[in-house]
Amino acid sequence: MRKRGFVLISLVAIGLAALGLRSCNNEFARRNLIEAGEVTAVVDAAKPGTVVVHMLRSGEEQTWTVDDNGDPGMGPAEEAPGGPRTQSCAGDACYRVAGDRLRVDESKDGGGTFTTAWQVGGADYDTLVRTYPDLGAPAEHLASRSVVAHPAGGGQVVYVANGRDGLLRRGPDGRWTRLGGPDSGEGCCFFAPVPRLASQPPPFEPAPYVIVAVALTILVTGAVTAARRRRWETFPAVVALAALAAYIGYLGAQQPDVGMYPGFVYGVPCVLLCLVGGGFLAARYTRRPVKDPEEPASVPS
Known part of the structure; x- marks a missing residue:
């Protein structure tokens, strides 16, 4: 029971973090264009x-x-x-x-x-x-x-x-x-910097590669752990985690500049956190739950 609560709370927290990061990115991008004068x-x-x-x-x-x-x-x-x-x-x-x-x-x-x-x-x-x-x-x-x-x-x-x-x-x-x-x-x-013109060729966009890297890291880690511990019933939570973490990584890859500092200064740690933290949580989701000490022991028949 406690295991399910941990999974649910962590997924909700990651989802809220994604919404907050998206809002911050939009606000920073808008503020940069206003403050440019x-x-x-x-x-x-x-x-x-x-x-x-x-x-x-x-x-x-x-x-x-x-x-x-x-x-x-x-x-x-x-x-x-x-x-x-x-x-x-x-x-x-x-x-x-x-x-x-x-x-x-x-x-x-x-x-x-x-x-x-x-x-x-x-x-x-x-x-x-x-x-x-x-x-x-x-x-x-x-x-x-x-x-x-x-x-x-x-x-x-x-x-x-x-x-x-x-x-x-x-x-x-x-x-x-x-x-x-x-x-x-x-x-x-x-x-x-000024906005790119629509007719200009797009620059290198790392976001798609970040999405694939984060999602694969979490899915593979979750799949390997689930196979070793025979915990496939928890794999849907790993898929949800991969989707949320990949979206956060995508936002990190598109982090706008903050003042004189380029966006990658803040975006790279965000992506690394998604890779490392996402893999850790995927393994945590699929490991065997700790038995609740208050749960009565089963009586053999």
């Missing part, structure tokens, strides 16, 4: 090869410096005259922003004719609108607002203020990169 403008700095990034984070205005290599730094910096601009040139190469959408146009003839150099539109843009919480008007808060272009490395370095989508950078090689919003932590300065 909004890049409201990018302007030329007085120091050559540097731009000043204006941000709005948690209702407070912040300024950052970012050099042409893409390295952010904290603190205010002197700005070049002129303020934010919707068009900036580096020699004959000019770049302009739309102001109401995520798009940058490029001209190679000093601003005579323009073609689209970079944009996020269609399904990608609609997905970003749904992803960013408390966005407001997309044409205002998810749009390319200002641009700065510098000659560098035989080409141009371009920075664009993209609102909630953070800072956009074009390197001298012509590659455009969504950097995100500058942020700080114990390691000083980094960029808060």
